[in-house]
Amino acid sequence: MIQFAHLTKQFGKFTAVDDLSFDVSPQAALALWGPNGAGKTTAIKCLLGLLKYSGHILVDTLDAKKQGKMVRRMLGYVPQELAFYADMSALDTALFYARLKSTSPQRAAEVLDQVGLAEHGDKPVGALSGGMKQRLALGLALLADPPILVLDEPTSNLDAAARDHFLHLLSDVKRAGKTVVFTSHRLEEIEALADNVLVMDQGRMLMTCAPGELPRRLGLRTQVKLRLPDGQLDSALTVLQAGGFTVSRNGVGVLVDVLASEKARPINALHDADIEVMDFEVQ
Amino acid sequence: MSSLSIIWTLAQKELRDALRNRWFVLYTVAFAALALAFSYLSLAGAGIAGFAGFGRTAASLINLVLLIIPLMALTIGAQSISSELERGTMSYLLAQPIGRVEVFLGKYLGLALSLLASLALGFGISGVVMVLSGSGAADPSAYITLVALAYLLSLAMLSVGFLISALTRKASVSVGIGLFLWLGFVFLGDLGMMGTSMAMKMPIGSLFAMSLTNPSQVFKMAAILNINATLDILGPAGVYAVHHYGQSLLAIFLATLALWAVVPAALAYARFANRGDL
Numbered sequence: 181m182i183q184f185a186h187l188t189k190q191f192g193k194f195t196a197v198d199d200l201s202f203d204v205s206p207q208a209a210l211a212l213w214g215p216n217g218a219g220k221t222t223a224i225k226c227l228l229g230l231l232k233y234s235g236h237i238l239v240d241t242l243d244a245k246k247q248g249k250m251v252r253r254m255l256g257y258v259p260q261e262l263a264f265y266a267d268m269s270a271l272d273t274a275l276f277y278a279r280l281k282s283t284s285p286q287r288a289a290e291v292l293d294q295v296g297l298a299e300h301g302d303k304p305v306g307a308l309s310g311g312m313k314q315r316l317a318l319g320l321a322l323l324a325d326p327p328i329l330v331l332d333e334p335t336s337n338l339d340a341a342a343r344d345h346f347l348h349l350l351s352d353v354k355r356a357g358k359t360v361v362f363t364s365h366r367l368e369e370i371e372a373l374a375d376n377v378l379v380m381d382q383g384r385m386l387m388t389c390a391p392g393e394l395p396r397r398l399g400l401r402t403q404v405k406l407r408l409p410d411g412q413l414d415s416a417l418t419v420l421q422a423g424g425f426t427v428s429r430n431g432v433g434v435l436v437d438v439l440a441s442e443k444a445r446p447i448n449a450l451h452d453a454d455i456e457v458m459d460f461e462v463q
Numbered sequence: 464m465s466s467l468s469i470i471w472t473l474a475q476k477e478l479r480d481a482l483r484n485r486w487f488v489l490y491t492v493a494f495a496a497l498a499l500a501f502s503y504l505s506l507a508g509a510g511i512a513g514f515a516g517f518g519r520t521a522a523s524l525i526n527l528v529l530l531i532i533p534l535m536a537l538t539i540g541a542q543s544i545s546s547e548l549e550r551g552t553m554s555y556l557l558a559q560p561i562g563r564v565e566v567f568l569g570k571y572l573g574l575a576l577s578l579l580a581s582l583a584l585g586f587g588i589s590g591v592v593m594v595l596s597g598s599g600a601a602d603p604s605a606y607i608t609l610v611a612l613a614y615l616l617s618l619a620m621l622s623v624g625f626l627i628s629a630l631t632r633k634a635s636v637s638v639g640i641g642l643f644l645w646l647g648f649v650f651l652g653d654l655g656m657m658g659t660s661m662a663m664k665m666p667i668g669s670l671f672a673m674s675l676t677n678p679s680q681v682f683k684m685a686a687i688l689n690i691n692a693t694l695d696i697l698g699p700a701g702v703y704a705v706h707h708y709g710q711s712l713l714a715i716f717l718a719t720l721a722l723w724a725v726v727p728a729a730l731a732y733a734r735f736a737n738r739g740d741l
Contacts, residue, residue: 191740225741228558232739253560263551265476267483279472280559324560 181206181359182227182328187235189222189383196222197233198383206327209360211374213394219383220363221260224332227361228257239328253281256321260332260363262313266306270297270316273305274323281324291319295349311342318349329353331362335369347372367440370394395441402440406447407433407459419453420446435463469561470569477573481539482580490535491581497527498585502592518690520593521609524586525686528613529679533620534645536578540624541641543570544735546634554741563736571625571728578617586610608689612720616682619723620648623678625731629738652677667703674700675715678723685716 182204189197197219204210212220226233229248237244237251244251264273274288292298295315300308308316314334321329334350335343350373354360364370370377370391377394379386389397408416416434420427425446426437436446447457481487501523547553556566590606624641631637647655656677660670674680684701708715 230554230557230741249560249562252558255558257555257558259551259555259558261551263555265480265552276472276476277559280469280561282468282560 181208181240182361183236183238184223184227185236185238187223187226187233187237189219189226189231189233196383197226199235200380200383200385201235202378202385202388204359204361206359207357209354209362209373209375211370211377211391212361212363212380213365213370213377214363214380215365217382218380220380221332222383223380224330224361224363227330228252228255253324254326254328256324256326256329258314258317258321258329258331258334260334260336262317262337264305264313264316267304269302269304270308270312271301273316274301274320277320278323283324287323291322292316294322295319296345309342310337311339311345314338314342314346315349318346318353322353326358328359328361331360333363333365335364335366343369367395367400392441395439400440401437402443403463404436404438404443404446405430405433405461405463406436406450406457408450409456409458412455415453416450416455419449419455423449425449433459466562466565469565470572473561473566473569474573474576477543477570478577478580481574481577484539487535487539487577487581490531490538491584494527494531494535494581494585495588497531498524498589499592501527502589520589521606521686521690524589524609524613525683525690527585528616528686529649529683532578532582532613532617533648533679534642535581536617536620537624537627537641537645538638539574539577540621541627541637542634543574543625544628544731545631545637546628548632548741549634557741564732567732567735571621574621575618578621579614582610582614582617586613602690605690609686612682612685612689612717615717615720615724616678619678619720619727622724622726622728622731626727626734629731629734648677648679652680656680667699668707671700671704671707675719678720681716681719681723685713685720688713688716 184200184202187197187200188195200219200223202210212218212223214220222231225231227237227239227244229244229252233245239251239254242251242254265276268276270292271288274292275285278285278288289298289301292301295318297308297312297315297319300312305313305316314337318334321331331350335346338346347369350360354373360373362369362373374391376388377391378388379394379398387397394400406416410432413429413432413434417427417429420434420436423446427446428435438445443462447460450457502520505519505523544553547556553566557563586606586609593606623644624637627640627644628637631640656670656673659665659673665673674684684704688705704712
């Protein structure tokens with residue numbers, strides 16, 4: 181469905197994307213994973229025709245460089261930085277983009293309803309919350325019912341509740357049979373949506389893997405802060421160190437270094453040793 | 464959807480935005496109010512209705528157009544592309560299934576229509592005053608030509624504004640350059656030309672050719688020729704122009720203004736279309 185072949189993008193002497201090649205199958209969800217500056221957003225902007233590049237990007241049989249308008253007709257795009265006309269209402273915004281995408285005005289109301297913004301249609305976009313704007317962006321991307329959805333860090337600016345709601349909406353979209361390409365550096369997002377992960381760093385592809393393998397393959401680690409009852413700190417430290425954890429004392433609790441996919445392991449270890457964990461926090 | 468429908472959708476949005484832009488509204492109101500005041504005072508001072516009344520009103524309107532219309536057109540043109548680039552809305556717009564030519568033409572059409580609306584209001588009010596006073600019947604075709612010339616000037620300045628906007632990324636920079644150019648065209652142009660001609664002892668033909676490099680000057684000469692049929696009041700350069708080009712002078716002015724409208728717009732589009740990174 182989508183084919184990137186030897187994509188290279190340079191900004192002056194800086195190479196943002198370096199000889200990137202990969203395919204995305206129809207109805208698959210591919211996550212581009214990597215730290216800031218890895219080249220994820222640049223690759224997406226090349227697909228959208230917003231940047232000039234060398235190499236080829238094909239969508240079906242269409243060349244994104246030469247047939248950009250036809251390619252964009254097959255894409256729905258949710259940007260990382262939401263840039264709408266702030267004084268336009270949500271409904272007018274949807275109607276404006278519906279006209280640009282040759283869809284019926286009724287479709288504008290339908291997508292607002294689909295993303296839960298029907299009752300906010302009269303509000304200026306500038307007055308919507310971050311989560312609402314993100315849902316509006318998803319609604320606009322779905323206006324023409326495109327076969328491919330392209331999302332750039334779709335939940336990066338959302339709080340936990342809004343992120344949850346948005347991921348639910350995206351899961352529905354994916355189930356409806358769309359091909360999804362998205363960039364992310366959030367593990368839970370990758371696990372919830374992706375069929376495959378392409379890991380990038382410094383503009384290059386490092387590897388591809390299944391979402392479940394990502395923490396282990398990359399050795400992704402995190403720190404879990406555990407709050408423990410008074411008097412059990414020392415025994416907890418002993419248990420965790422015996423279990424192979426790197427652990428340190430932290431105020432009324434301990435700080436444990438774990439693999440990102442094994443955050444519950446120290447809690448289980450303490451539970452097995454009859455040490456109660458009063459609270460925890462993932463750092 | 465055809466390209467024309469997309470262009471019209473974008474033009475409607477630009478028109479709506481312009482009518483909500485407080486600077487644009489302020490310029491329009493100022494232009495309309497001053498046009499009304501000048502018309503009333505010119506006709507009242509004429510004492511009698513007729514060509515004298517029309518001539519005075521038209522002369523006042525020429526000065527008013529020279530001052531306000533370039534400012535209005537340069538400012539909105541200068542903001543057209545750069546402000547959307549700065550806010551990131553251009554990038555999102557171009558991620559839609561539309562081409563850059565459609566975006567450019569839609570923006571240009573929308574702003575050109577908003578300038579037309581502004582001019583129609585000012586000249587309309589002035590025209591009504593003249594008709595009510597009885598002097599409007601003196602020369603309606605000269606009045607219509609004056610409106611057309613003012614509109615051509617506004618398009619020329621709009622195109623220059625678009626070119627500035629396409630060459631910059633920040634709206635504040637493009638508006639600053641626009642204001643600087645406005646000062647140059649409207650206030651410093653005459654002085655610069657006089658100084659250059661004196662310092663370089665420029666032949667009269669070169670002085671006339673040099674005046675064509677300023678769209679405001681071209682409008683002024685065309686408008687005076689239109690109401691007076693002679694450029695004597697512009698001094699030796701005016702006499703030279705009438706003597707040398709005769710009947711084709713108005714056509715030369717119209718063609719020059721048209722070139723000022725087309726060439727900067729074409730250059731602006733070329734820059735916008737080839738801007739690789741958004």
